[in-house]
Amino acid sequence: MFDIGFAELLLIGVVGLLVVGPEQLPGAVRNALAWTNRFRRSFDQIRTEVRRELHNDEIMQKLKAESQELEQQVRETTQSVEREIAAIGTEASVSLQTASTTTESPSPPSDQAPSLERNISPQKTHE
Numbered sequence: 395m396f397d398i399g400f401a402e403l404l405l406i407g408v409v410g411l412l413v414v415g416p417e418q419l420p421g422a423v424r425n426a427l428a429w430t431n432r433f434r435r436s437f438d439q440i441r442t443e444v445r446r447e448l449h450n451d452e453i454m455q456k457l458k459a460e461s462q463e464l465e466q467q468v469r470e471t472t473q474s475v476e477r478e479i480a481a482i483g484t485e486a487s488v489s490l491q492t493a494s495t496t497t498e499s500p501s502p503p504s505d506q507a508p509s510l511e512r513n514i515s516p517q518k519t520h521e
Contacts, residue, residue: 414422
C-alpha cells in the first residue's frame with residue numbers, strides 16, 4: 395500500500411523506540427494499528443457507499459430511459475387510437491348523411507296516420 399521496505403520499517407521502529415520509550419512502545423504500536431484499522435474500515439465503508447450510489451444512479455438512469463420509452467409508446471398508441479376514432483367518426487357522419495338523404499320519403503298518407511298513432515299510444519295497465 396505505501397511501498398515501505400524493511401529498512402524504512404527498521405528506521406521507524408528505532409525512532410519510535412527513542413521517542414516513546416521501550417515501556418510504552420507496544421501500547422503505542424497497538425494504538426497506531428487500531429487507528430489504522432479504523433481508518434481502513436471507514437475508507438472501505440465510504441468506497442462501498444460510493445459504489446452503491448453509482449450503481450443506484452445507473453439503475454435510475456436505466457429506469458428513466460425505460461419510462462421515457464414507455465411514455466413515447468403510450469403517446470404513439472394514443473395518437474393512433476385518436477386517428478382511428480376520428481376516422482370512424484367521419485365515416486359514421488358520412489354514412490348518416492347519405493342514409494338520411496337516400497331514405498327521405500314523402501310523408502305517409504293521411505289515412506294511415508291515425509293507425510300509426512293508435513299503435514304508438516300507451517296501453518292502460520290494471521293495478
